[in-house]
Amino acid sequence: MFEARGVPFILLDVACLIIGGLPLAAFNLGKIRPYQRGFFCNDESLQYPFHHSTITSTVLYTVGFALPISCMIFGECLSVYLKQIKIQVVFRQLHFQRLQSHRHVPVRDAAMSQSLTDIAKYSIGRLRPHFLDVCRPDWKLINCSSGAYIENFTCTGDLQMANEGRLSFYSGHSSFSMYCMLFLALYLQARLQVEWARLLRPTIQFFLIAASVFTGLSRVSDYKHHWSDVLTGLLQGALMAVLVVFCVSDFFKPRVVAHKDVDILHTTLEEPNRNHFESPN
Template sequence: MSMTRKLSSRVAPVIRKISTMSFLKVMEPSLDPKVFNVNEVAVGVNLLLLYGFAAISVIIPTLLGVSQRGFFCDDDSIRYEYRTDTITAVQLMLYNLVLNAVTVLFVEYYRMQKIESSINNPRYRWRNSHLHALFVRLLTYFGYSQIGFVMNIALNVATKHVVGRLRPHFLDVCKLANDTCVTGDSHRYIIDYECTGAPELVLEARKSFYSGHSAVSLYCAVWSALYIQARLGTVLNNRIVVPITQTAMIMVGLGISFSRITDNKHHWSDVLVGVFIGIFIAAYTCVFWTDIFSNNSTEAEVQPLLLSPTPRTARVEWSTGEVERPNLVSPSSDSSVVSGSGGGQESEVLLPVPTSA
């Protein structure tokens, strides 16, 4: 029993130390409750985890190769002509990254200039330099968009290599060495065949399911639309601008998806599955992984980004046993209670200054 107590007394401090290690906290409070230090180690660890996972999810399926599937001789769905991409993969990535970045930049700039001009926003510091709150917000919300973006790419690459479905232009780029479909049963399933076409084109022609263009373009369009709804839709006194902008984004995403059918790159079912997966990951990212729909009121902007939200009913008890109500409205205000009204009754929400990410 004594050995157990000794072991527990030694292990417990180690666990507490690990749980509060500084490299896990992206934002660290300083002596000034309105100034937060950006932890460069935590930022580097997060970037390494995210993009390291992206690299691994691409490298491993590439090394394992693509599944070699056969085909039916009378399958007309793989006899279309080869066409070049209307939207290349590089153009797709650039477009979607720029779309997310520009959307975040415009929305946050508008909020700070038009809506939050009277709000005393937190200040951020990187080493000995102060960072503008707009810059921190841009990197924060753009980083949120990258989480689902990377997961989308990882799922798509893995699925394409495992399934190995033939693209509509497969036979055109394969150029069968011995066309065994000329004689015999036209409905035979051919598994033993040799392609004489360009190896890189033949390899790509085995990656039809599901459409990566559709998944990525719809993900970025829907994520941007949901982000606008969360950050701008609730504070902008206009019922037309937001829906029009959201619809335009989704229309462009659908246009990119449909081009994969007209380019003979994907079957319609590949595009349909890609669209649904892109929309699902965008919604899941916004609602669960990053929770961008919480704390979007102007009063909530006095709280620093990237810190875990404090329960609305939480109270902070200091060593004196008294309840302290921190000032969250402005430095000159004597009250730290955010009051709201609902159904004619006022309610108090006590939000202590958080100390961990």
Template sequence: MRDSVDFCYYVVIYSFENFHKTSNRFGMSLLLFLFVTAAISVIVPTLLGVSQRGFFCDDDSIRYEYRKDSITAIQLMLYNLVMNAVTVLFVEYYRMQKIEANINNPRYRWRNSHLHALFVRLLTYFGYSQIGFVMNVALNIATKHVVGRLRPHFLDVCKLANDTCVTGDSHRYIIDYTCTGPPELVLEARKSFYSGHSAISLYCAVWSALYIQARLGTVINNRIVVPITQTVMIMVGLGISFSRITDNKHHWSDVLVGAIIGMFIAVYTSVFWTDIFSNNTTESETQPLLLSTPVRPTRAQWSSEEEERPRGVIVSPSSASSVVSAIGGQESDDILLPVPTSA
């Protein structure tokens, strides 16, 4: 099965037995990801600005009235956070209480602290769900600035000066025009394609539905609860998307494209990045998210191994960790992996 990039990263560091380098590599990866998303969502729009597109005077699709949002941006962010966090918390708690009751879950150590397995899994899965959310937001912001499609209520907030569309051919394409409406509303009215509400709401719904299917659907003894829960999640996501049409904020095509992109990122993040369909058996839950840093054996331990080893047998560096684990007598520190490993 497919190993994640992050897991391979840690395996390489593990072979060098250097915890500090592991922390540095993970920090560098996180900084690189943040830089790329910042470049897409902040630097690119700042340098390019919002595209100034013209319009046809007889275009009825941009003559709708301005309405306030039924679902505000803050409510959408809270919906994303609560939906994913509650889903992960419930599923992992259920697995621990009902499925893994007879399994001795491993101790997770981070430096000198011990972490509960439920906290580790919640942080891991929720964290990766939010990576997909950040990808969605960054892509949506950059696309809106580059495309600059006019919202359905554009003419209502623009308030054209000098009755530009009254004189001349009504079908002519207007490029040189002046808006007298509130500048912030006019600027926002140029960001119709594609719907961020649709992309984020469907991303959250589809990711949560796939997560439930992967972590709970194969083990729960009920074929009604999971499908109904998934259906409700999808319906809520679709309801938020459709509200953008009734609020005159987006054209139907903006909502459709946003929904497709949101669902695509959800599938990509959950299946190919987080790999949630692996490590779902009760056997794999004994050590789902950690690697052990091998402890360097003492001189006495290596001497005893040399005496027991037949002449001519060479122990390679890659097998040193197995030798150390066989010696016993010392505890090893555990390194927390950011993603579940693949078989």
């Protein structure tokens, strides 16, 4: 009964994940060109050299998905064994359903968060600090003597890297890392309420947020983004995490079991006692 009732919710989560990630997939798989913004010849903010990322996308997404999901699964299972939730068969099944729902929340809404990021990136087309290094415009065809705004120019460098160089605003690394780390920090705030974790909880939360801030700062030092791109990304990720935790998840809501589940629980618990005290006919 419980497993069958949980399947539609899981399928709905998967459908929402696909819908929320459609803009993200469209921009990255559809080879859509970002807005073709120009530049000023004397703009020093675009003349930095190209550097490889300190925090690669592989590391970012692996840690960003694996850490919150694994911590939530471990935390929900641990809460059962610590008897924060009664260890009854029915409660275990109900708790498994709640775990299934929580597990899909960070994945689904992370996809939505990144979709918002890509919409901004491709719509604004702000040039990265290393744009001129990867674009390598043909300066012979550009008149920089008057300091005019240059819109018509041809990149002689790698076309894919040149298009990637137009996706500076705002930082996807910053928004994604802040969303995942703040989401996990708020989850710990709601679930890790035992006395012995009074100092451990804020310590873990500090390092989670610090890791996100470091990721954002590395994007500036790697000349991938301007500081305003990183700040906007951190704010957007934080806002998305707060909205998801307080408006979508039930982390800070009282744990209430539905009436039907309570009836089933009472029947399950009372059945052995009734059989034990009833005298045979």
